[in-house]
Amino acid sequence: MEDHELNRLLNRLIEGTINPQDFARVQQMMRQDPAVRAEYYELLGVDQMLSERYEVPDYISVHAKTADDHWVVERSHRKLYIRSAWAAAAVLVLSCAGLFFFNRGGNDAKLVSSMDSNYLVNGEERAVSALNMNEVLDVKGGVVALDIGPYVEACVEGPAKVKLLAHKGKLELLVGYIYLQIAPGGRGFEVHTPAGIIRNIGTKFGVSVMKDGTVETHVTSGIVEIERASGEARQRVAAGSGATWKKTGTIKTHRNASERYVQSLPWDETLYQDDFNQPEGTSFADKKPGIGNPWKVEFELNPTTVTNGRLDTSRGPRTLIAKFKEEQNSGSRRVYMAGFSTHVPGNIWDKAGYHDAAERITFNAKGGGPLFSLVARKSRGHHWQLKNERDGTHSVGTRISALQAHQLTLTYDTGTGQVNLYEGAGTKGIFIDQLKIEPGLPMDSLTISNAEGGDVAIDDLSIKVATYSQNGNQSAKD
Amino acid sequence: MDRKDDSLEEFVHELTRCQGDLFYFIRALCGDPHAAADIRQAVNMVLWRKREKFRPGTSFKNWAFRIAQLEVMTYLRRKKKERTVNFDADLLECFASEMPSVIDELPERRLALAECLKKLTPKDDELIRHHYWSGGSLEALARATERSVGTLKARLFQLRGNLRRCIKVQLSPRES
Numbered sequence: 001m002e003d004h005e006l007n008r009l010l011n012r013l014i015e016g017t018i019n020p021q022d023f024a025r026v027q028q029m030m031r032q033d034p035a036v037r038a039e040y041y042e043l044l045g046v047d048q049m050l051s052e053r054y055e056v057p058d059y060i061s062v063h064a065k066t067a068d069d070h071w072v073v074e075r076s077h078r079k080l081y082i083r084s085a086w087a088a089a090a091v092l093v094l095s096c097a098g099l100f101f102f103n104r105g106g107n108d109a110k111l112v113s114s115m116d117s118n119y120l121v122n123g124e125e126r127a128v129s130a131l132n133m134n135e136v137l138d139v140k141g142g143v144v145a146l147d148i149g150p151y152v153e154a155c156v157e158g159p160a161k162v163k164l165l166a167h168k169g170k171l172e173l174l175v176g177y178i179y180l181q182i183a184p185g186g187r188g189f190e191v192h193t194p195a196g197i198i199r200n201i202g203t204k205f206g207v208s209v210m211k212d213g214t215v216e217t218h219v220t221s222g223i224v225e226i227e228r229a230s231g232e233a234r235q236r237v238a239a240g241s242g243a244t245w246k247k248t249g250t251i252k253t254h255r256n257a258s259e260r261y262v263q264s265l266p267w268d269e270t271l272y273q274d275d276f277n278q279p280e281g282t283s284f285a286d287k288k289p290g291i292g293n294p295w296k297v298e299f300e301l302n303p304t305t306v307t308n309g310r311l312d313t314s315r316g317p318r319t320l321i322a323k324f325k326e327e328q329n330s331g332s333r334r335v336y337m338a339g340f341s342t343h344v345p346g347n348i349w350d351k352a353g354y355h356d357a358a359e360r361i362t363f364n365a366k367g368g369g370p371l372f373s374l375v376a377r378k379s380r381g382h383h384w385q386l387k388n389e390r391d392g393t394h395s396v397g398t399r400i401s402a403l404q405a406h407q408l409t410l411t412y413d414t415g416t417g418q419v420n421l422y423e424g425a426g427t428k429g430i431f432i433d434q435l436k437i438e439p440g441l442p443m444d445s446l447t448i449s450n451a452e453g454g455d456v457a458i459d460d461l462s463i464k465v466a467t468y469s470q471n472g473n474q475s476a477k478d
Numbered sequence: 479m480d481r482k483d484d485s486l487e488e489f490v491h492e493l494t495r496c497q498g499d500l501f502y503f504i505r506a507l508c509g510d511p512h513a514a515a516d517i518r519q520a521v522n523m524v525l526w527r528k529r530e531k532f533r534p535g536t537s538f539k540n541w542a543f544r545i546a547q548l549e550v551m552t553y554l555r556r557k558k559k560e561r562t563v564n565f566d567a568d569l570l571e572c573f574a575s576e577m578p579s580v581i582d583e584l585p586e587r588r589l590a591l592a593e594c595l596k597k598l599t600p601k602d603d604e605l606i607r608h609h610y611w612s613g614g615s616l617e618a619l620a621r622a623t624e625r626s627v628g629t630l631k632a633r634l635f636q637l638r639g640n641l642r643r644c645i646k647v648q649l650s651p652r653e654s
Contacts, residue, residue: 007639041580042642048502049591054610407548424552
């Protein structure tokens with residue numbers, strides 16, 4: 001390709017005006033020719049430096065448009081870079097400080113979510129600390145707690161959808177489970193459902209709306225009043241009782257079963273954390289992580305050491321065990337969350353020659369051996385897949401390679417036995433795979449191993465657990 | 479001031495200092511200046527959340543680039559269907575390994591660019607200034623100079639290419 005043609009295509013690429021056919025050509029050339037990549041970096045650098053030099057930042061451009069062109073440009077030459085950097089830092093620090101200090105007033109409901117939660121606000125994935133009137137909160141998983149004014153606390157367990165109907169006194173439950181605790185000042189708070197209104201008369205109660213429109217309420221203390229339709233006689237449900245009804249038909253009363261509702265945010269704890277920030281060459285044998293028990297090397301042909309600030313299994317097969325910090329024994333429902341990043345291992349160039357190569361991260365049940373694994377095999381292009389170690393079944397699998405840089409998050413819910421895998425940090429990442437395994441088994445360690453020429457490089461490993469005080473709607477399903 | 483305050487001060491200092499380099503790195507990987515701005519914001523938030531993991535004395539930039547690479551990959555995967563320009567994973571890996579050394583040369587490149595800009599004709603200098611001043615629009619200049627936007631755009635592409643070569647010559651005069 002002629003130089004000027006390549007220059008034209010690269011310019012279009014950096015301006016964002018390249019068409020898909022030309023992009024495919026450029027990408028192909030970049031793959032094959034380091035000189036093309038170098039030209040791309042340099043041209044992008046020219047554009048970046050010219051932007052730094054001549055672009056006027058937003059905060060002065062409004063005034064500058066009416067001023068003398070050269071004066072503004074000359075002045076911005078000298079100070080722009082410094083200003084931009086300080087402005088960026090100031091915005092960042094103020095934003096962070098804002099998160100801590102300024103999100104406390106002015107919104108209709110304060111929102112706090114559990115570690116394992118995943119939710120949308122008005123259909124968008126947003127990390128928010130408040131919910132406003134008419135906004136729909138769609139909790140996909142985990143728990144979200146809402147403080148609605150000074151008197152009302154609502155705990156929404158996913159999957160559920162709620163909407164604030166008024167600044168303080170009304171909430172609509174579209175589907176799912178919600179538990180409310182209302183202080184005396186919040187008397188009259190209303191929960192709207194597809195089959196009528198539930199009005200609080202100073203109490204603690206749960207409400208659930210099923211997909212078929214059935215509504216249930218379970219009252220722990222105080223009294224609630226059901227107003228199914230305007231003009232229809234209101235029915236009261238007192239502490240210790242519950243009621244089930246639809247838009248039509250009778251309202252059936254029964255025993256209270258408020259243990260079906262998650263009544264508070266689960267308790268989060270970090271059981272293991274290692275960022276491998278030790279000096280190069282530090283041995284993994286009894287190496288102490290930030291949190292958790294020292295690493296145990298079960299098998300290695302040569303010493304496993306910290307490499308580039310990571311755990312890299314390159315240069316031979318290994319089996320390493322990370323034992324978590326001791327957890328209190330209890331039968332409570334827990335959601336374990338493992339987070340880590342993978343990177344290109346040191347031995348990347350030999351992978352074509354090993355046909356049975358495998359990388360594996362196995363999660364072990366407390367005193368009960370392997371529970372499930374994240375496995376990547378050469379036969380599947382080293383793409384991660386979940387495996388139930390009890391019955392040998394596998395998940396559909398992912399397109400995420402164990403040999404490349406990715407951030408992964410994995411959860412195991414002991415209430416349901418559901419294992420979910422996400423790409424990204426936390427459950428707000430992209431959901432990429434799942435597997436159902438035996439429920440009710442707490443975990444106490446993980447094993448990282450490679451075999452037959454497989455290799456994995458891991459960084460920022462953490463294991464957290466969210467302990468639920470109630471099993472929530474998971475018990476209703478079982 | 480105690481040690482914690484010192485660490486935080488150093489963290490903010492490093493974070494502030496690397497903003498330009500971080501943007502350049504992210505932009506090279508994602509190939510889109512607008513997306514790069516959003517991704518940099520997300521990276522800044524991750525860095526802030528993980529600030530306690532930063533060890534004074536280690537390379538802040540390498541740490542930030544590592545986090546940025548993961549954020550870019552997550553972003554590109556999320557936006558895959560909406561974007562026509564998406565570098566494949568192998569190439570991204572390659573960019574991520576090559577870019578840090580390119581970025582390290584930026585200070586010398588800035589000095590070289592200043593020399594190269596002195597050699598521009600007044601017309602070309604006006605075109606460059608106008609393009610970057612107006613945030614990419616060339617319509618006003620096209621009207622004022624009675625040239626087409628297409629002509630100006632083509633000249634701008636040439637100028638960037640010329641400046642790139644000039645910088646290269648400035649940085650390695652013997653080779654030239």
